[in-house]
Amino acid sequence: MSRTTVTGKPRAAAGSRRYGTARRAVRRSVRLAAGTLVLLGLAVVVVPLVAPVDERLVDLGSAALPPSLAHPFGTDEMGRDVLLRSIYGLRVSLLVGLVAAAVSVAIGGVVGVVAGALGGIVDRLLMRVVDGFNSLPHLLLGIFIVAMFAPSAWAVIVSVGLTHWTTAARIVRSEVLSLRGRPYIDAAIGGGAGRMRIIRRHFVPALIPHLGLAATLMVPHAIWHETALSFLGLGLPPHLASLGNMINDGQRSLLAGAWWPSVFPGLFILVPTLAVAVLAQHWRDRTNPRRRSELNL
Amino acid sequence: MLEAHDITVRYGRRRVLDGVGIAVPPGTTVGLAGPSGCGKSTLARVLALLQRPAAGHVVIDGTPAPGWRHRAPRELRTAVALVFQQPRLAVDPRFTLAEIIEEPLRANRRPVDRAAELAEELGLTPDLLTRRPHEVSDGQLQRACVARALALRPRYLICDEMTTMLDVSTQAHLVARIEAYREAAGAGVLAISHDTDLLARWCGGKGRVLAWPPRSGRVPRPAASG
Numbered sequence: 001m002s003r004t005t006v007t008g009k010p011r012a013a014a015g016s017r018r019y020g021t022a023r024r025a026v027r028r029s030v031r032l033a034a035g036t037l038v039l040l041g042l043a044v045v046v047v048p049l050v051a052p053v054d055e056r057l058v059d060l061g062s063a064a065l066p067p068s069l070a071h072p073f074g075t076d077e078m079g080r081d082v083l084l085r086s087i088y089g090l091r092v093s094l095l096v097g098l099v100a101a102a103v104s105v106a107i108g109g110v111v112g113v114v115a116g117a118l119g120g121i122v123d124r125l126l127m128r129v130v131d132g133f134n135s136l137p138h139l140l141l142g143i144f145i146v147a148m149f150a151p152s153a154w155a156v157i158v159s160v161g162l163t164h165w166t167t168a169a170r171i172v173r174s175e176v177l178s179l180r181g182r183p184y185i186d187a188a189i190g191g192g193a194g195r196m197r198i199i200r201r202h203f204v205p206a207l208i209p210h211l212g213l214a215a216t217l218m219v220p221h222a223i224w225h226e227t228a229l230s231f232l233g234l235g236l237p238p239h240l241a242s243l244g245n246m247i248n249d250g251q252r253s254l255l256a257g258a259w260w261p262s263v264f265p266g267l268f269i270l271v272p273t274l275a276v277a278v279l280a281q282h283w284r285d286r287t288n289p290r291r292r293s294e295l296n297l
Numbered sequence: 298m299l300e301a302h303d304i305t306v307r308y309g310r311r312r313v314l315d316g317v318g319i320a321v322p323p324g325t326t327v328g329l330a331g332p333s334g335c336g337k338s339t340l341a342r343v344l345a346l347l348q349r350p351a352a353g354h355v356v357i358d359g360t361p362a363p364g365w366r367h368r369a370p371r372e373l374r375t376a377v378a379l380v381f382q383q384p385r386l387a388v389d390p391r392f393t394l395a396e397i398i399e400e401p402l403r404a405n406r407r408p409v410d411r412a413a414e415l416a417e418e419l420g421l422t423p424d425l426l427t428r429r430p431h432e433v434s435d436g437q438l439q440r441a442c443v444a445r446a447l448a449l450r451p452r453y454l455i456c457d458e459m460t461t462m463l464d465v466s467t468q469a470h471l472v473a474r475i476e477a478y479r480e481a482a483g484a485g486v487l488a489i490s491h492d493t494d495l496l497a498r499w500c501g502g503k504g505r506v507l508a509w510p511p512r513s514g515r516v517p518r519p520a521a522s523g
Contacts, residue, residue: 183387186347187442189366191401191449192375201400205391 026282033278040272044091053084064258074260076246077253082261086268088241093269094219096156096226096242101218103161108168109211115169116176117199127173130166138163139228146234156235160222168214175210176203209283216280220273227269243269298322299344299377299453299485304353306339313339314350319511321453321485323358326476328496329489331509337489338382340511341457344487345379358452375405378451382458384438388430394441395426401448415444419474436467443471447478453485454478460495472499 059079067074073082115126133141142159149155179185179202188198223243229235230244238245243265250262299321306314313336321327321344331337342348344355349365356362357376362369381387388397398412416426419440430438439459446454454475460468476499479486488499496506 183381183383184389186342186345187379187381187387187445188389188400188404190345190347190374190377190379191404191445192371193400193404194371195367197404202389 029278030282033275036275043087047087064253067260073264076261082264085241086265089243089246090268092242093223093226096153097219097222100157100160100222101215104164104218105168105211105215107165109172111169112172113176113199116173130169133166143234146229151237156226156229160225171210171214172207175207179206213280220276300356301344302354304343304350306350317510321487323485324483326486326488326500328500328506330493330496330506333491335509338457341455341489344455345377346374375449376451377453378446380442380446380456380459382461384442387442390430393427393429397441398444415447419444436463455487457489
């Protein structure tokens with residue numbers, strides 16, 4: 001007589017435990033990322049209200065002080081508090097990042113929808129324009145655009161927006177091409193819907209998660225670009241606290257052994273970038289039904 | 298009459314339809330039987346002006362179709378309605394069932410009152426109409442698709458394996474609704490299926506079943522209803 005061993009339950013329990021642990025880890029990292037972004041967001045809104053700082057003011061008596069209780073992030077070579085300036089810098093960088101991301105996603109979204117929905121010669125022409133933009137180094141093109149304006153936050157926004165729309169355009173076009181072949185679009189065409197109606201009723205609602213994700217990922221990239229332009233002296237005016245300007249200034253102190261004026265602004269770029277990446281990954285998993293069921297979110 | 302003449306369709310090098318022709322007179326049901334993968338759905342898409350063939354032309358009530366998809370005039374596109382095989386793929390997953398039925402009426406700026414009448418005729422309760430596709434069964438969704446197809450009172454209706462995934466009672470109900478519409482509106486119906494028994498029953502009264510591949514020149518046209 002054979003003996004039957006029931007192994008289903010322990011296996012299922014182990015699988016459930018594994019999923020439970022993974023789910024808890026995902027939730028923890030999402031909470032941490034969201035909490036970090038909320039904290040930084042509050043800091044950039046509240047700190048300038050409660051601790052207004054004249055960004056042109058220097059205090060050479062307190063120059064290059066290491067981190068202490070009075071100055072948790074130390075002071076720079078002009079005696080300015082690195083923590084306060086980093087928060088001010090993050091405010092400028094976030095503004096530049098958010099607006100530049102919105103501009104680039106808006107341009108890319110329109111180009112992608114037009115190319116994908118109309119197809120044919122319009123699609124081919126627009127995609128060659130995208131190829132043309134992609135063939136140029138973004139930073140070089142950005143420098144060229146910034147050089148046409150006086151250094152300002154808007155010049156940086158225009159520079160980043162005009163050089164980074166191609167990624168969004170490609171994402172949107174490929175999604176529209178995929179949607180175009182679906183039977184429900186055929187049904188809409190057969191039902192007398194014009195191109196604009198199909199774009200408005202079917203394409204745009206389906207594209208919103210993709211555009212949102214593209215914009216979310218573009219924010220840290222735009223901040224990096226702003227930082228690079230400011231580091232090269234082409235971004236924001238030198239007196240204005242931006243993370244790029246601070247790192248640029250901090251490199252001089254680095255040779256004298258003062259690491260804090262450049263490391264802390266660097267962390268202010270790195271931490272929100274990682275937080276956004278975690279949230280973007282989570283959002284991608286949630287909007288993809290297959291991944292959502294796999295992760296049991 | 299809905300006519301297709303010498304239709305040839307290629308996917309890459311593969312020729313899916315080769316000189317196929319068919320005629321669907323108004324007021325009759327024409328059955329088209331053929332094995333899976335022979336090109337029945339492709340012919341249905343060509344007849345509904347949704348796919349441009351490599352060769353051949355479609356004539357709707359004496360008017361040759363000047364183009365395909367958006368290049369076809371709206372009046373011609375809406376004269377032929379297509380009910381798809383898989384209702385899940387044929388509806389926007391973001392729409393409620395009510396929106397699915399109303400969409401062609403809204404797109405053509407017609408009153409949406411007809412949507413409620415059609416929903417009632419097809420057995421869709423007000424509760425179902427507020428649900429989205431993933432919240433209803435295939436049968437309920439296909440009922441909404443049939444209601445959508447009938448919303449603009451098309452002169453021709455193409456049912457492409459419409460009942461394949463449905464239970465017998467839903468099949469019977471949908472076929473009865475379509476036959477009632479045909480009788481009332483004098484519309485031509487092209488019923489496409491691999492199930493010859495179903496087609497024989499469906500077309501038994503007022504039509505005839507064509508075997509694949511249909512040829513407009515060789516196959517006798519079904520007699521028009523009186």
